[in-house]
Amino acid sequence: MSNTQFCKRCLYSTDHPLGLILDEEGICSGCRIHEEKDTLNWHARWHALEALVKPYRSSNSSNYDCIVPVSGAQDSYYIVHLVKERLGLNPLLVTYNKYFNTPLGIRNLANLRIRFNCDALCQNVNPVSVRNITRSTLRQFGSIYWPILAGQTVFPVQTAVRYKIPLIIWGAHQGLEQVGMFSHEHEVEMTRRYRKDHDLMGYEADDLLTIFDTLKEQDIWQYRYPDDYELNAIGVRGIYLGNYVRWDPKAQHEEMIRKYQYGSAAFARTFDCYDYVDCFNYMNLHDQLKLMKHGFSKVTDHACREIRHGRITREQGLGLVRRHEQVQPEYVPQFLDWMGVAEKSLQFIMDQHKNKKYWKQPEFGQWEYGGWSTLQHGASCESSLDAEFTEAFQANSKLENGREEKYITVGKGFP
DSSP states (O other): OTTOOBOSSSSOBTTOTTOOOBOTTSOBHHHHHHGGGGTSOHHHHHHHHHHHHGGGSOTTSSSOSEEEEOOSSTTHHHHHIIIIIISOOOEEEEEEOOSOBOHHHHHHHHHHHHHHTOEEEEEOOOHHHHHHHHHHHHHHHSOSOHHHHHHHHHHHHHHHHHHTOOEEEEOOOHHHHHHOOSOGGGOOOOOHHHIIIIISTTOOGGGGOOTTSOOOHHHHGGGOOOOHHHHHHHTOEEEEGGGTSOOOHHHHHHHHHHHHOOOOBOOSSOSOOSTTTTBSSIIIIIHHHHHHHHSOOHHHHHHHHHHHTTSSOHHHHHHHHHHHTTSOOSOHHHHHHHHTOOHHHHHHHHHTTOOTTTEEEEETTEEEEOOGGGGSOSOOTTOOOOHHHHTTSOOOBOTTTTSOSSOOSSOOOOO
16 A cells, blocks of 8 residues: 555545646645636636637527536536526537436426526436446446446537537536646546546447447447547537636535525435435445445545635545445445346445455455545544534435435426
8 A cells, every 4th residue: 555645635645546646745636726726817717718609609599509418416507507697608408317316306407497498308218228238337347327427428419419519518627626637727628538538437338349248239329429520510519617617516506506496415425415416326336336446435525625625624524534435325225126136246246346455355245444544644533523514515305305215217307
């Protein structure tokens, strides 16, 4: 473990899967790029955004001005708020049905369409194919989320080509926000390469078709990225609002709760109750797999973000991580039923993906965890936090939203 180095300001290490470096002061690239949020002229950057989108406005209202990918969670409300209310654009909203939908997420998505009065398209890939891919990607590289990440990042691009709408507007760039992969001033845009390398763990849809698996062409064709000829013919580009707006997810979600009644819910594996409320599995089984493979989970991402925004100390963040990261995931029976597998079978497959750098097996059936939080000195999981912070995340609903604890496969929408 001697080669694992940690940032002195946040909780990230040089083992971060997106890539991260420390400077001579021991501060990571993500923290350094975050400092730009307090130095850049955001007023000027907003004017640059207005100039960028101006040529894409439909001159005679014969088409949409842009495409905005949305879900029933994350930053969807804030993106549409900026696009529709502040930029004055007419967006086409696009949604990929992840099949792990919570009633709260379906409610949020319906409320989003109603509040902003936007047209929307939803892609429902054959659920048999989705299950087939999920079985394959779980077995091959420990991911139950590959088809969701693939669908969410390709359906907007396919729609842009199909409807000849060149501009796609995304929220914040994960690589910039977490590890400082780019500067805000680079104004990076979405690329096929970034999607494959980071979102899809290096696997395009066609890479899943091998003689060692049972997937067929009919399972994967809807996840293919359009070719360069199609993209260039339309002039498709995907921009990130985080390059032009000072991104602060906590503050943004709370504004959306006040203005548009965004629904939030508490999770057992993190203190943040705003992200991923549309999915039963992201903050549960998917998050547990992340801990197994990488030695840290989503609560570390949330804690690093809050440390950088100055709302908690590094010690408090470490205490939060230790308190949440090994809590057992919820809603596992729903996933077992959806996949048609036994609990022991699922656990056996998941154990195959435990990173031996962070997990030791002294004897069969027993595992010892040695991930990021165990390698850092500081707070215990009982470390005190200011009451103002622990109560600051507003959980105003539950994932079930008064309904059954079961996936909503196709949501027709309700207010």
